[in-house]
Amino acid sequence: MFGFMDKSQVAAILNEIAVLLELKGENPFKSRAYINAARAIEGLTEPLEKVVAENRLDQIKGIGESIAQKITELVTTGKLAYYEELKASIPPGLIEMLEIPNLGPKRIKTLYDKLRIDSIEKLEKACKEGRVAILPGFGEKLQANILEGIQRARALASKHLLVEAWSVAEPILNELRNHPYITKCSVAGSLRRNKEVIGDIDFLVTSNKPKEVMEYFAGQPQVEKVLAMGETKASVLLQGGIQSDLRIVAEHEFPFALAYFTGSKEHNIVMRQRAIARSLRLNEYGLFRSKEETRDPSLLIPCKDETEIYERLGLHYIPPELREDHGEFEVAEKQPIPELVKYEDIKGSLHNHSTWSDGHQTLPEIVETMHAHGFKYWAITDHSKSAFQAGGLDVPTLKKQLAEIKKINQRLKEQGIDFMLLTGIEVDILKDGSLDLPDEILAELDVVIASVHSGFAGGEAEMTKRIIKAVQNPWVNILGHPTGRLLLKRDPYPVNIHAVIDACAETGTWIEFNCAPDRMDLDWRYWPFAKSKGVKCAIGIDAHSANDVIFLKLGVGTARKGWLTPSDVVNCLPIPQLLEALKQKRKRFNVA
DNA sequence: GCCGTTTTCGGCCCGACTGTTTTCAGTCG
Numbered sequence: 001m002f003g004f005m006d007k008s009q010v011a012a013i014l015n016e017i018a019v020l021l022e023l024k025g026e027n028p029f030k031s032r033a034y035i036n037a038a039r040a041i042e043g044l045t046e047p048l049e050k051v052v053a054e055n056r057l058d059q060i061k062g063i064g065e066s067i068a069q070k071i072t073e074l075v076t077t078g079k080l081a082y083y084e085e086l087k088a089s090i091p092p093g094l095i096e097m098l099e100i101p102n103l104g105p106k107r108i109k110t111l112y113d114k115l116r117i118d119s120i121e122k123l124e125k126a127c128k129e130g131r132v133a134i135l136p137g138f139g140e141k142l143q144a145n146i147l148e149g150i151q152r153a154r155a156l157a158s159k160h161l162l163v164e165a166w167s168v169a170e171p172i173l174n175e176l177r178n179h180p181y182i183t184k185c186s187v188a189g190s191l192r193r194n195k196e197v198i199g200d201i202d203f204l205v206t207s208n209k210p211k212e213v214m215e216y217f218a219g220q221p222q223v224e225k226v227l228a229m230g231e232t233k234a235s236v237l238l239q240g241g242i243q244s245d246l247r248i249v250a251e252h253e254f255p256f257a258l259a260y261f262t263g264s265k266e267h268n269i270v271m272r273q274r275a276i277a278r279s280l281r282l283n284e285y286g287l288f289r290s291k292e293e294t295r296d297p298s299l300l301i302p303c304k305d306e307t308e309i310y311e312r313l314g315l316h317y318i319p320p321e322l323r324e325d326h327g328e329f330e331v332a333e334k335q336p337i338p339e340l341v342k343y344e345d346i347k348g349s350l351h352n353h354s355t356w357s358d359g360h361q362t363l364p365e366i367v368e369t370m371h372a373h374g375f376k377y378w379a380i381t382d383h384s385k386s387a388f389q390a391g392g393l394d395v396p397t398l399k400k401q402l403a404e405i406k407k408i409n410q411r412l413k414e415q416g417i418d419f420m421l422l423t424g425i426e427v428d429i430l431k432d433g434s435l436d437l438p439d440e441i442l443a444e445l446d447v448v449i450a451s452v453h454s455g456f457a458g459g460e461a462e463m464t465k466r467i468i469k470a471v472q473n474p475w476v477n478i479l480g481h482p483t484g485r486l487l488l489k490r491d492p493y494p495v496n497i498h499a500v501i502d503a504c505a506e507t508g509t510w511i512e513f514n515c516a517p518d519r520m521d522l523d524w525r526y527w528p529f530a531k532s533k534g535v536k537c538a539i540g541i542d543a544h545s546a547n548d549v550i551f552l553k554l555g556v557g558t559a560r561k562g563w564l565t566p567s568d569v570v571n572c573l574p575i576p577q578l579l580e581a582l583k584q585k586r587k588r589f590n591v592a
Numbered sequence: 593g594c595c596g597t598t599t600t601c602g603g604c605c606c607g608a609c610t611g612t613t614t615t616c617a618g619t620c621g
Contacts, residue, residue, distance in 0.1 A: 027600085029604055033593035064594050104619050131602065139612055388606050389621055431608090454621060530602095 004078030007041050007048050008545075009359075010071055013083055014038035020086045022105035023094050027340055034060040041071070042360045042545075048075060050188075055267065075498060077315060081264025093119035100149040110135060124150050158199065159488055160242050162554050163517035165191050165198040168238055172220055173203065179216060181209040182288045184254050188247075189263035192320045194557030196520040199244040199485055202261050210248040217246045255305050258283035266317075266325035274313040287312055321560040327528065340560040341539075341555050345572045348377035350447055351426065351480060351512060351540025356401050357382035358390035360545040363401075363421065369546045371419040377575050379447040380405060381424035384436040387453055395441050398425065402444065422446040426480055426587050433469030435476070442475035443591070446582060449512065449540070451480030452493070460494035467495060468503040474589030477582055478538045481514040481521040488516065497526055505533035508585040510570060513562070515555025516542040536581075537562075537569045 005013075010398070018034035041048065051057055052075045057068035087585065097120060111117040114135055115126055124147065133143040136345050150374050159378035169187055178183045182205045189202035207213045214234050227235040227243070234246045248256040260268060262281065274318045275282035280301070281290045288299040297592060303309045303324050307317040315332040317318035319340060322328040331337060353359030354366060361369070363380065370378045374408050383392035393401065405421045412419055424447030435442070435450060450470045458466070471479050482500060483492035504511055511530055514521045519542070522530070527537065539559060541552045559569075566572040570581055586592035 027593080030593050032604075036594075062594070066593060102619065106618055137612065137617065141611060145611090386607090387621080455608070456621095 011038040011042045043355045091118035157555045161517045169201045186279045203246045206251045257284045267323040345555045345566045348375045349541040350379045350538045352543040379422035379424045381426040384427040386428040386436045429470040431468040448480040449480040450476045456493040464496040471509040474591045478510045510536045510538045511557045512540045515551040526563035
């Protein structure tokens with residue numbers, strides 16, 4: 001009996017064991033051994049079941065006798081006694097506490113051993129009573145930082161990354177779509193607008209049997225708790241703590257309700273004002289010939305879709321992503337909104353990792369999966385040597401990788417496969433603005449991304465200077481995730497982004513729109529400015545595994561909020577034009 | 593817990609930063 005668990009599930013449990021061991025105060029190298037083993041499993045190029053069946057686990061570097069046994073148990077039985085016991089021996093609150101900045105295994109262990117703190121609530125209380133500050137190794141400042149971290153974590157608890165919201169919403173949306181009593185169906189709210197961070201998930205449907213639909217919705221397996229349920233609206237709490245509202249409207253109300261519940265609030269205010277200016281009234285039930293708030297059907301101006309609503313208010317259609325009152329009305333009054341970039345326009349990703357650094361796919365696996373997805377090229381931009389924790393590449397290793405890529409491309413060409421790997425690097429921008437690898441090696445690469453990964457503490461002036469120095473390097477094609485933010489976790493580092501954009505414009509450097517769900521960086525709010533300066537956008541998945549293609553689907557949605565069109569995005573270029581475009585900066589600097 | 597031997601135990605990956613100290617521990621990437 002085999003195949004209870006796949007690679008990523010096994011790796012996840014090994015990683016969790018590592019965390020639990022640390023919390024127990026075990027030898028840190030023991031914990032590290034589990035992390036290494038997890039990585040070895042993820043990097044495996046053949047099926048895990050096969051290796052287990054043939055008893056070859058301990059031949060893998062990083063996996064010894066003990067861990068091999070545990071993996072075998074997991075794969076053959078789907079369970080691991082050692083893991084269950086370990087988990088049972090540690091209060092679950094301790095693991096939660098790891099989420100709070102400045103709290104790691106050591107401090108959490110001290111808090112637990114000395115003060116019996118095993119939950120965030122107890123920790124907050126102890127901080128407020130000043131009992132944490134007097135512990136050895138703790139102090140007033142740390143206590144204040146912990147308290148602040150708790151409050152921050154709480155404020156963000158009701159917010160969710162776009163990818164999380166979609167992964168919860170999509171199966172429910174499909175269920176609703178297929179339901180016999182439901183005729184029309186859509187998500188609304190910030191999810192439909194592709195905001196990078198989502199509050200709750202709004203569903204809107206039309207039905208003649210609202211009661212049955214309500215009950216069906218509340219009975220979905222993902223629903224943890226029903227908060228409210230009436231005739232037209234239900235509110236539930238979904239697994240993972242995301243709140244979701246379902247609204248049911250009549251068929252003829254659907255376009256108005258969709259527009260209304262899609263928002264944004266700011267966008268809706270302008271829409272309603274435009275209605276008033278035309279002696280009309282707009283609300284979620286319709287557009288009415290009336291000076292007063294009303295739902296009187298005899299006053300309704302029928303609209304079959306959102307486009308007609310916009311037209312009635314003297315506007316061209318505005319796609320949901322642009323409904324933020326960020327200049328969309330000024331344009332839509334005069335001309336059609338430009339055709340924004342779509343997922344189907346993207347021919348490849350320019351920022352990706354492989355097993356050569358911290359990615360989970362080998363180069364041949366990347367070729368196979370990304371070609372199958374219909375992409376034409378894929379840049380391999382692993383980390384550079386300073387990114388030690390990510391297994392960054394030094395010059396000799398990078399040269400080996402280049403040789404392998406060359407071989408792979410040769411093979412693809414011989415087989416007549418319309419796909420190629422581009423060589424590249426995500427090179428670290430060091431503290432002084434210099435790069436982590438010498439120009440000579442950068443010159444050999446197709447794509448050079450420069451990114452900041454460390455040293456966030458400097459002030460705005462210092463960081464701005466540092467980044468500008470990096471983009472002035474003739475070999476740097478792309479500035480990677482320019483503000484370094486991690487959504488819901490870490491604010492952007494202080495940087496004068498307008499000055500950076502100017503420097504990119506002057507040097508012919510592209511700016512990345514990084515699609516990692518917690519980055520979405522450069523923020524869509526800055527792209528109209530970048531566009532106005534003529535700066536091109538390189539969309540990067542920052543892919544570490546095959547599943548990350550979903551990031552591109554969502555990332556393009558968020559990039560649309562920045563008014564990006566196919567001509568602004570270099571990944572929309574076919575390969576010959578892209579390769580030519582990549583050489584432009586070098587020509588400008590007279591280095592190629 | 594793994595690895596690699598100078599074969600049976602000592603080293604394992606590094607640097608910045610912060611806040612705690614009075615020379616360093618813990619966290620984070």
